[in-house]
Every structure is written in structure tokens, then in C-alpha cells.
Amino acid sequence: MFKLLVVASALLMASTASAFAYLDPGTGSLVIQMIIAGGLTAAASIRIFWSRIKSLARRILGPKTPPIDPA
């Protein structure tokens, strides 16, 4: 999805044409969310997954906390 988004973005790099009348600027704002939502949600999941891996790695490889002295 991310690749698709980048390709789509690249295709849309040509400058936007003029629009002199907005009949309903709201519709486009809803449609664009449908287009980007999938990619952004997937990216968010990857980000969470990655941060979990990092914290797991830190726990395994990082310095061990010294045991609390019962005295």
C-alpha cells in the first residue's frame, strides 16, 4: 500500500490545475481520507510492531538492572 501511495504521489506531482469554483469542497476531503487511510493504518501498525521489537531487543540485550538489596 505504501509503495502504491508513493507511485500515486509521483504520478500526481504535476502541478494542480486551477479551479475557480468549489461547489462542494467537503466531498474531496472525505474521499482523500478513504484513499490514504489504508496506508496510514498499515504504517501505524508497522510503527507499533517496530517499537515493540526495539523494546524487546533492549530488554534482552540491554544492561540488566541490579537486584534490589533486601537489606
Add this chain to the structure above:
Amino acid sequence: MSTVAMSATAAALGAYSRADQREFGSFRDPSGFLFWRGEEIYRFVDRQYARSFENALTSGLYKSAVDAQLLLSFETLDPAQIDIPFPKENCLAILKPKQIPMITYPYEWSFAQLKDAAIATLNLHLLALRHDALLKDASAFNIQFVDGRAVFIDHLSFDLVSDHSAWPAYGQFCRHFLSPLLLMAYLDVSFGRILQLYIDGPPLDLVSKLLPRRTRLSVAIQMHLHLHARVSQRYSDLRGKVVKQRSLSTKSFVAIANSLLRLVQSLNPIQQATEWGDYYSDTNYSDAAFAAKRQMLRDHVKNVAPRTIWDLGGNNGEFSRAIHHLGRLIVCMDIDPRAVQANYEICRRDGISNILPVVVDLTNPPPALGFANKERRALIERGHPDLAVALALIHHLAITNNLPLDYIARFMASIAPMLIIEFVPKVDSQVRRLLANRPDVFPDYHEDGFFSAFGAHFEIIKAAPIPGSERTLCLMRRR
């Protein structure tokens, strides 16, 4: 429409807003409206807003939002207990919000203020999503700076998330916040004032055309602005309903808001030198004269004992901060967005919450705007300070802008009953610099001319030279 018809319409609108005491700017939302009782503002909550209102109350959304200082604090009043000039059958509740002493508009904020306002809006939307709700409005005019913080002021902007297939305020957020921030980050900080021209935010296709090509390499800017502009154009003249087939999941709502949040947080104002950015390192004041001026100013302010102060041409707030403990609120105005931003950042850093820095060109102050010129009020009508302070300002008005001293005196008298003003004579190096490359067509610009012009509108209570400088500091009372 003829002039007569237009003025008749204006008169009718005036009568309408006075008759029922409704705040004129609050006409868009059917969920309720703002109204005045004497000097205090209240919010009428309509019965049709019941489901969303109950959810915001019972889910703890209102409480968490107020506790997080994202939403203006308020009391809920029982309509039966309060006398209101409206029929009560449609009234669900009356809210009494914390009263805001000075309303400012987004086109009067520096980059950092608009950025903080954008972040507060997104954080509130994210908080609402955790309570089965969302922000249905993301207007920059719904944010005010209260006690030094950006807070959302519209208590009826929450809707149930289940009633929406996508974030209804997404387009508004991109126009009101993202567009001006991107223009200020990539082109010029003075673009903050574009919201004065486009009261509902600049059109996305215009912003897309103005932004440099390199912004297309950023995936986030590409999505939220350029692609958004293209899709909006594509659907602008399409008839019929389009988005009804599916709804976004809450995860998707959160992902879109977080993506905007990361983008906004990454933006910084473009580096550029402005007129007054380093004014204080470039004056003819010795440290001793600076300290003397500060002390004289404090003495005058103590004499006046004001509640609210307007510091006109206050630069980065150096002198506002010298007197901030002597008043309840100081609105510090300057033409330079960088100086205003510096003031805002210093106040945040030092925990000073009663200075409100705003970008204002005093030779062209923000006018009344919007429908019937009544939605947004003119700057001068929004506050009634007890004291105006005008330090090192008069030469910029009189010499740079050719304003007659009498006009300046009249304008100052219209602002506040008391005035502390510094006269800067022609022998001062700052004035010499202003006159270096222009003919001196200001024969009346001298101390006698100053006192004669101001004396017509003010009683001069005290006038004393500032030791170590050529300047005079005066305390005046309006006649």
C-alpha cells in the same frame, strides 16, 4: 444591491443580533449558540445535540479534555434555574464557559502560536476518539489563548464517531492550520495573515500551487495537501453522494490524526531576517538608560494600577515582561511575526501566563470580517484596556507612515483612558536612520509639536527625560 437596500439589511442584522443577544459569529452550528447576559457569555445547548452531549458528559470526555487543558473549563447550568431571553422548550442545557478577557484570531498569531493551536486541536480530536467521539469542527477560530495556553472553546464540537464515515473536519483542519503553517514554513512567515483574506482557510489548490516543488517529496505533505487539493477539485463538481459505501475504522481515524500531528510537529518557520527581529541588540540605549526606562515605566504603571494593558509596538515583549506582574492581562502587539513568536516562546519558557502576544500592524489593524462584517470583530472593539503603552513607537507611525501627530493622539485616545508614551526626537539615532534616505517633511515632529497634538486629547500628568537618552517618557490621562 443598492446602497439603501444594503444599509437596510445591515440595520436589520444589527437589530436581530441585539434583540436576542446572540453572538453573531455563532450561527453555523445547529447544536446551539452563544449569547450574552450583560457582560458575560453563555452557550445554549439545543435538544438535537442531546446524544453527543450525553456521551461527552458520561464518557468523561469533557472532564478529561478540561483536565488536560485542551478544552475551556465550563459550568453546566440547569435551564430552569436561569433566566434567558429564548424559548426554553428546545434547551437541553446552558453552559457558562470560563470568560475570556481578550479574543484573538488566528491571523494575529505567530507561527508558534498557530502550531500550538493545531497541536491542541489534534490532541483534542485524538482524546475524543478514545471516548467514542470526534471533533466535527477544526476551525482555527475555535482556539483561544487563555492563561498562555491554546485551548479549544467550542463545547459543542464533539460528535459521535459512529455518525461519521470519515473525519468531517479533515478539510477544515488542512485549510485552517496545515496550509498557513506550510506557507510559513516554506515561503514566508507573513503568510499567517492569509487567514484574514480567506476566513475559512486558503483554498488547498492555491496553497498547492504556491508551495515549492520540493514539498511534493514529503509523503505527508503530498497526501494531506497536494493530493488532497487534487481530489477536492476532482470531486468539486460531481453531483450526488459519493462516500457512503464504507466507514473508516477508529484505527484509521487515529492514524490520519497522528499523521497530521507528526507533520505539524515537524514544521518550523522559515529562517529569514525581519525588520525588528534583533531590535534590542541594535538600539542606541545604554544598559543604564534601559534600566532607567524600565523603572520609570514600572512607576507609571503602579500609579495607574490597571487590570488590562495593551502594549502597542511591544516588539519581543521586553517591557511587557517588566510590568506583567502589575496587571491582570497584557496584550502585546507588534507588526513583526518573529518578534511576536520570540515573545510567545519566552513567556512559555518562563511560565508567564498573562502576556498575550499578537501580530498587529497598527497602521492597518485587523478589521471586522465575515458575513455582514459581523462574524469577526475589529481588533479595537475586542478589548477595553485600562492603559495603553507606546514605547519607541511614535517615530514609526509619524515618520515611516507619515501619520500626523494629531491622528496618532486621537487613535491612542480611542484605545484606553490612560497612556504611557515615549517621545523619540529627531536627534535620536533611530529617527536619524529613518530620515537618512528620505526628505524631512515633518516640520511639526518635535517635542512641542508632540505635546500640542497630544495635549488636545490628553491631560499630561507627567513627562520626564529618560536619563542617558534623548527621549521623554510621559504619562497621560484622556480628556
